[in-house]
Amino acid sequence: MQxxxxxxxxxxxxxxxxxxxxxxxTRVARTTHDVYIASRAVGPVLNASAISxxxxxxxxxxxxxxxxxxxxxxxxxxxxxxxxxxxxxxxxIAAPLRRFGAYTIPDxxxxxxxxxxxxxxxMCFVLLIGIFYMLPQMKGAGVAVQTIAGLPYWVGVxxxxxxxxxxxxxxxxxxxxxxxxxxxxxKAFAISVPAFVLLAVFGxxxxxxxxxxxxxxxxxxxxxxxxxxxxxxxxxxxxLAERQGxxxxxxxxxxxxxxFGTAGLPHILVRFYTNRDGHTARQTTLVxxxxxxxxxxxxxxxxxxxRVHAPDLYLSGRTDxxxxxxxxxxxxxxxxxLLRAVTAAGAFAAFMSTTSGLLVAVAGALAHDLYARTLHxxxxxxxxxxxFRFAALLAGAVAMAISLGIERFHINMLVGxxxxxxxxxxxxxxxxxIWWRRLTVVxxxxxxxxxxxxxxxxxxxxxxxGDPLLPATTWSTLLAQPAIWTIPVSFGTMVLGSLLTPHRxxxxxxxxxxRLHVPETLGLRxxxxxx
Amino acid sequence: xxxxxxxxxxDRAPFEAPPAATDTDDPDLLAELPSLETLEALQPADDALQxxxxxxxxxxxxxxxxxxxxxxxxxSVAAAFLILLFGLPLMNLLFPELVQMRVLGLPLTWLALAVxxxxxxxxxxxxxxxxxxxxxxxxxxxxx
Numbered sequence: 001m002q003x004x005x006x007x008x009x010x011x012x013x014x015x016x017x018x019x020x021x022x023x024x025x026t027r028v029a030r031t032t033h034d035v036y037i038a039s040r041a042v043g044p045v046l047n048a049s050a051i052s053x054x055x056x057x058x059x060x061x062x063x064x065x066x067x068x069x070x071x072x073x074x075x076x077x078x079x080x081x082x083x084x085x086x087x088x089x090x091x092x093i094a095a096p097l098r099r100f101g102a103y104t105i106p107d108x109x110x111x112x113x114x115x116x117x118x119x120x121x122x123m124c125f126v127l128l129i130g131i132f133y134m135l136p137q138m139k140g141a142g143v144a145v146q147t148i149a150g151l152p153y154w155v156g157v158x159x160x161x162x163x164x165x166x167x168x169x170x171x172x173x174x175x176x177x178x179x180x181x182x183x184x185x186x187k188a189f190a191i192s193v194p195a196f197v198l199l200a201v202f203g204x205x206x207x208x209x210x211x212x213x214x215x216x217x218x219x220x221x222x223x224x225x226x227x228x229x230x231x232x233x234x235x236x237x238x239x240l241a242e243r244q245g246x247x248x249x250x251x252x253x254x255x256x257x258x259x260f261g262t263a264g265l266p267h268i269l270v271r272f273y274t275n276r277d278g279h280t281a282r283q284t285t286l287v288x289x290x291x292x293x294x295x296x297x298x299x300x301x302x303x304x305x306x307r308v309h310a311p312d313l314y315l316s317g318r319t320d321x322x323x324x325x326x327x328x329x330x331x332x333x334x335x336x337x338l339l340r341a342v343t344a345a346g347a348f349a350a351f352m353s354t355t356s357g358l359l360v361a362v363a364g365a366l367a368h369d370l371y372a373r374t375l376h377x378x379x380x381x382x383x384x385x386x387x388f389r390f391a392a393l394l395a396g397a398v399a400m401a402i403s404l405g406i407e408r409f410h411i412n413m414l415v416g417x418x419x420x421x422x423x424x425x426x427x428x429x430x431x432x433x434i435w436w437r438r439l440t441v442v443x444x445x446x447x448x449x450x451x452x453x454x455x456x457x458x459x460x461x462x463x464x465x466g467d468p469l470l471p472a473t474t475w476s477t478l479l480a481q482p483a484i485w486t487i488p489v490s491f492g493t494m495v496l497g498s499l500l501t502p503h504r505x506x507x508x509x510x511x512x513x514x515r516l517h518v519p520e521t522l523g524l525r526x527x528x529x530x531x
Numbered sequence: 532x533x534x535x536x537x538x539x540x541x542d543r544a545p546f547e548a549p550p551a552a553t554d555t556d557d558p559d560l561l562a563e564l565p566s567l568e569t570l571e572a573l574q575p576a577d578d579a580l581q582x583x584x585x586x587x588x589x590x591x592x593x594x595x596x597x598x599x600x601x602x603x604x605x606x607s608v609a610a611a612f613l614i615l616l617f618g619l620p621l622m623n624l625l626f627p628e629l630v631q632m633r634v635l636g637l638p639l640t641w642l643a644l645a646v647x648x649x650x651x652x653x654x655x656x657x658x659x660x661x662x663x664x665x666x667x668x669x670x671x672x673x674x675x
Binding site for chain 1: 591594597598601602604605606608609612616617620621623624627630631635636637638640641644645646648649650652653655656657659660663664667668670671674
């Protein structure tokens, strides 16, 4: 395979910059608070850049454009759902969670109900989501290095995994805040500039729409005859949904999984603790919505461009690598290579920022919830810092090892699985825990276990027993995208369980509600994490 | 606890003893982070807040009212969004000609889902943030 030197240099440049910031951050990140929560000295724009940088993963950067090219219109539900998740986070979770002062979701679980057992249950789901979500990032790294350098899949996984693991272990949350914010802007630049250049060279958005659907150029026509999707590509209920037993059901279950999954992602929620107060948490979410909304305008454009100018990727089955291939289709070779360097840098920034955010969340769960709160409550700051670094190394190594075995899965699907668990286990817990004072620990824990357990079981079944080649039925759709029924089941279990155990409503529930909802302007403020 | 928001009453009770010295490098950081594991340590800012904290009927009504208004606002904004977003697949199914109407050279349904949904989300969010802030300010006024 051809080696693209300019792109490889950009790739190495981002890696070295990340390592450099990581080393610098070890000097800044001196205290436990720096490592865990960046000392809450993070303003809304910087914090929003970091959240967006963390959230826009390899699946968003490479995956969506590639899937739009593969499947067309139906894929647009993914980015719309991802962005909409932040609206729900804003409406029901952001400010109260910040005011409650909980650092992790397990902190909220224990703090709201006074139950250490519930903390452990929540922690298990945090770890599960973290690992599920990390795998597609590692896989994306493997695919990108394969495309760019012609090296084997495992090289990308191991190199990216090691850099990130080291970076998180050394710099912690404070270190990666700046890295992730920087990486957001790298990604925003890397997705918008190629789209503008390609549109300027080849023609307008609507002209490409015509070429992609009603008047395909010869290369695309040949690809369609060889099996690529035809004019149904641009229509709702096209190639992605029509393989499902019930296209409408599939569309709704996809939307529900992405929207409510986003609102329950533990590694995103951890970042809200770095806001100064509840109102800043809302402003941060507002900036995030603007940032990722702008970002998501571009993957559909690039998918459309890919369909028109790189239809050979349909035949080689490599639409995942569209963003790295597309710049090479420009008539000007040098410009193409430069743009390829830009998209390669963006892709690399995407795996690094998301994986590092997930590693912080997983290492935080292990070091904070498991070690400092459960196993060794008397641990001093030095011991807790050591535990965090050890947990980061351990989690990074495990994720790398698993990633080597998952080369054949489609990357966006893996993220969808993590989302289903977040949506079914955590979203109901947070919403009812924040807004419903009659929620009891029995109801909440039962709902979390039932929702998260059913979602996990459905996903594991699809992974090992489902055959993607068989035509999908209503049942297989419901198992592959379980959030549409596991969220209501989880809510129902929580409400029913709480109504059956009214004596277990926490005696200090009014104070908990006060803490969640009273604005800081009253000068009343507290943090769950003390030292 | 440092309150940068409003002046504290001068006669307030002394706050809980600061945490024992730890080996952190940054004493300011710890001064800012009170050791508050329980809500008994909450420091009421004044009498009205004291009422809320002591769960008197009046305080409870005030807080209950704030929570109810915020929740109603959240549900309204969520409903406005969900009706439109969840309505789109139905529109696609029931009115295929309408949603394929060309606007700016693109089919309406593509334009809606690939472009317009993002500014719409943002506008709803702006409305929510300013309105919820207004409710909180009104609550603060009442309590003061």
